Amino acid sequence: MTSTDTTHTPTAADAHAAFTALRAEIGKAVVGNDDAVMYLVLALLCRGHVLLEGVPGVAKTLLVRALATALDLTHTRVQFTPDLMPGDVTGSQIYDPHSAEFTFRQGPVFTNLLLADEINRTPPKTQSSLLESMEERQVSVDGTPRPLPDPFVVVATQNPIEQEGTYPLPEAQLDRFLFKVDIHLPGRDDEFRILHRHASGFDPRDLNAAGLRPVAGAAHVAAGRAAIAQVTLAPEVLAYIVDLCRATRTAPAVQHGASTRGATALMAAARAFAWLNGRGFVTPDDVKVVAVAVLRHRLQLRPEAELDGASAEAVLAALLHAVPVPV
Numbered sequence: 001m002t003s004t005d006t007t008h009t010p011t012a013a014d015a016h017a018a019f020t021a022l023r024a025e026i027g028k029a030v031v032g033n034d035d036a037v038m039y040l041v042l043a044l045l046c047r048g049h050v051l052l053e054g055v056p057g058v059a060k061t062l063l064v065r066a067l068a069t070a071l072d073l074t075h076t077r078v079q080f081t082p083d084l085m086p087g088d089v090t091g092s093q094i095y096d097p098h099s100a101e102f103t104f105r106q107g108p109v110f111t112n113l114l115l116a117d118e119i120n121r122t123p124p125k126t127q128s129s130l131l132e133s134m135e136e137r138q139v140s141v142d143g144t145p146r147p148l149p150d151p152f153v154v155v156a157t158q159n160p161i162e163q164e165g166t167y168p169l170p171e172a173q174l175d176r177f178l179f180k181v182d183i184h185l186p187g188r189d190d191e192f193r194i195l196h197r198h199a200s201g202f203d204p205r206d207l208n209a210a211g212l213r214p215v216a217g218a219a220h221v222a223a224g225r226a227a228i229a230q231v232t233l234a235p236e237v238l239a240y241i242v243d244l245c246r247a248t249r250t251a252p253a254v255q256h257g258a259s260t261r262g263a264t265a266l267m268a269a270a271r272a273f274a275w276l277n278g279r280g281f282v283t284p285d286d287v288k289v290v291a292v293a294v295l296r297h298r299l300q301l302r303p304e305a306e307l308d309g310a311s312a313e314a315v316l317a318a319l320l321h322a323v324p325v326p327v
Contacts (some may be wrong), residue, residue: 010219012227018216019045019224019276025070025215029207030063031197032190038276039179039293040067040155045224045272048178048265049134049154051119051169051297058183060157062204064115067155069207072217073112074149080122086129090139091146104141109133112149112218116156120166127173130154134176151221171256171300178265179290180297224275231271232281236326240284241266247319248295253305254315258298266294284325292316 019041026037043050052060068075091107137152138145241263249257269290274282299312
């Protein structure tokens with residue numbers, strides 16, 4: 001059943017099949033990056049947001065466009081630039097001379113899937129306009145809250161190597177992202193497949209011609225979320241999540257570790273990952289798989305540790321090895 005089938009409400013099995021098909025559908029346009037696709041699907045199921053980081057030309061934008069095309073949901077793209085204003089994202093009050101009244105004109109944030117391209121190129125004032133949207137799923141203009149559609153997911157991209165003219169995201173905003181996913185250059189075989197596709201006529205600007213079709217929609221998302229809420233977490237696994245997050249706060253290289261929000265995010269992501277893999281319970285291995293993507297952007301390293309070459313990924317790898325795993 002596709003997302004356009006309205007004959008009945010999707011079951012948990014329908015939702016599982018739809019999200020399995022979603023990952024395959026994205027593969028029609030994107031070669032490799034299987035982990036990134038998985039995290040985008042998990043974020044959709046967890047009411048989370050994703051920060052994609054990678055050098056130019058590694059298909060970050062194409063990945064999100066492919067996701068949007070394979071979903072029967074509304075989507076918009078905003079190119080973040082230094083002159084972008086908060087109202088350009090959230091919307092603003094417009095004066096109507098005929099009625100002599102102000103009316104609210106919705107901004108591009110009123111969508112299911114918002115692609116915030118190069119989010120670190122816009123000043124903090126405009127970056128902060130997304131905070132309420134990401135956390136509260138609403139926009140407040142002149143004191144009036146306006147709810148956003150459900151589902152609502154922000155997928156932001158940023159370039160890690162160009163620092164001139166960029167504004168690093170503040171910790172408060174980074175913490176709103178469920179995952180931070182690094183998009184790497186493809187391996188030789190994947191790069192060969194990419195070039196072969198382009199040589200055969202693939203046009204990344206025309207995904208419909210590549211055969212992408214909507215295979216999941218809002219009803220599947222709702223059914224998947226309801227099924228994930230029934231996935232059980234043993235007390236031992238919950239304790240493992242707590243111990244792992246607490247260990248980030250006492251690691252010698254870390255100045256500020258993961259907050260309680262990070263712990264709840266790790267729990268939600270592990271739960272969704274277990275469901276996607278056909279299990280009704282969470283294992284410690286589920287936690288380990290998603291831990292780095294959930295926690296890497298929530299750690300603030302000590303300056304001296306960074307000078308010594310430490311990284312959040314290396315710290316987390318050491319903690320995942322050191323924190324006792326329940327049996």
